[in-house]
Every structure is written in structure tokens, then in C-alpha cells.
Amino acid sequence: MQRVISINLNGNAYQIDEAGCDALRDYLDEADRALAGNPDRREIVADLEQAIADKCQAFLGPHKSVVTADEVAQIIKEMGPIETPAGAAGEDEAGSRDPDQSQTVTWDDWRYCPYGPYASKSLFTDSASFWRLATTEALRAGDTANTS
């Protein structure tokens, strides 16, 4: 017998296996960490929650009311890791929530605690860096084609 947990994803209630709920919580916590310092963090997390809710809905029907852990794993795989583009962070203070808006939060408050300095996963700090690398890679590809 599996324990089922009701969760709220961007205003929609879903029933999920306990293991699936843990996996989903880990994913959204990781999203929160990756977006720490991003001024649009709450909006992006809400978008992610809505996308997850849409995917959960696809697994439900008249005779199926619970999303299983395997289905949650598939959803998380489809969502992919949170990648923060260069220049997307550092414009607000991590964890600077408006306490008046706490009623709109869909997960535990501790999700919004600061997690330390923001670390961008992006390879590029600005567009010039990208174009420099793009040009170098393209020239390298041309050299390889010419010499082979």
C-alpha cells in the first residue's frame, strides 16, 4: 500500500505517491536554488509548477486519480534541469520575500530561504563571450574539415 499526498501546484491540487512527491519537492527545491537571486524567481517557479501540473493532468483520468512515482520521474525528466541564462541573476536579494504574500506560496516556506551565493551554470557571462566561442568553434570545425 502506497501513501498518497495531496499537493498544490500553482493553485491546482494533485494526489501523488509519497516517493513521487519527494522527487517533485527535490526538483522544485533545486529550481529554487538555481534561481536564487533571479528577480523573476517566483514567476518562473510558478511557470514550472504549471507545466508540471499540465503533465500530471495528462496521466489522470476518470479511473485514475493518483500520479505515480514513475510518472513523476518521467515528468521531471521531460522538464529537464533548471538552466539559468547568463545575466539572469543578482538583481534582487535572495530570500527577500514579501511576508504579505506568504499565502500565495505553494510549498513550505523554507523553500524560499537563501541558499548562499548564486552560481550561474551558464558558460557565457555576456553575449560577446558567446560570439567569441562560437567563432572559434566554427573556425576549428572548418580547420578539421580542411585537414581531413
Place this chain on the structure above:
Amino acid sequence: MPPNDKFAPIRKGLLEFLILKIVATGKVYVADILGRLSDTEFATQEGTLYPLLSKMRRDGLLDYEWQESDVGPPRKYYALTPRGRGQLAELTDYWKRLNATIAQLGR
């Protein structure tokens, strides 16, 4: 053939350019963008796309409006701003020049 990881940084850097091109075709929502990219080597997931769209909106390149949906909650439909159209024209021009340079050096 799976996309070559060696070129992953180039694909990643070009994603913003491609999103500008897709959004330039009309008002689109996230599923449209993911669908257009899904059959290409630029296939992208929500975890990448949402933060990038958010940054592009904050940079003034695109904006969105909510529209009701017949099959679920309201959706965000994205459109280019004048600044986004300018950026797309600039990138398109630069890309052409870059291609010409590469072609010339490869002769």
C-alpha cells in the same frame, strides 16, 4: 544522430536567437516554442526555456499577455517588442556575416 556535445555551447548560445525567430512568427506560447524546437538539434526543455524567456522579457526583447485556453488554465502568449525585433535583425545580419567569413576562410 544525437547532437554532438562538443557543439553544445554553440547551440546554447544560439537558443536566444532561435527563440526570437520563432516568436517573430506571431504570438506563441511555451508549448509552441518547445514543439518548433523539438525536431531540431536545438530541442529544449521547460527547465531551460522558462528562465531564458524570463530573462528575455526582462531585457525588453519580448513580452507576454495572458489568454484564456479551452483546455486548461490561461496561457502566456509571447510576442516580440520593438527592441526584440531590432535584436533579431541585428543577430540575423551578424549571422550572415559570420557565415560569409567562415566560408571565405575555408576556401
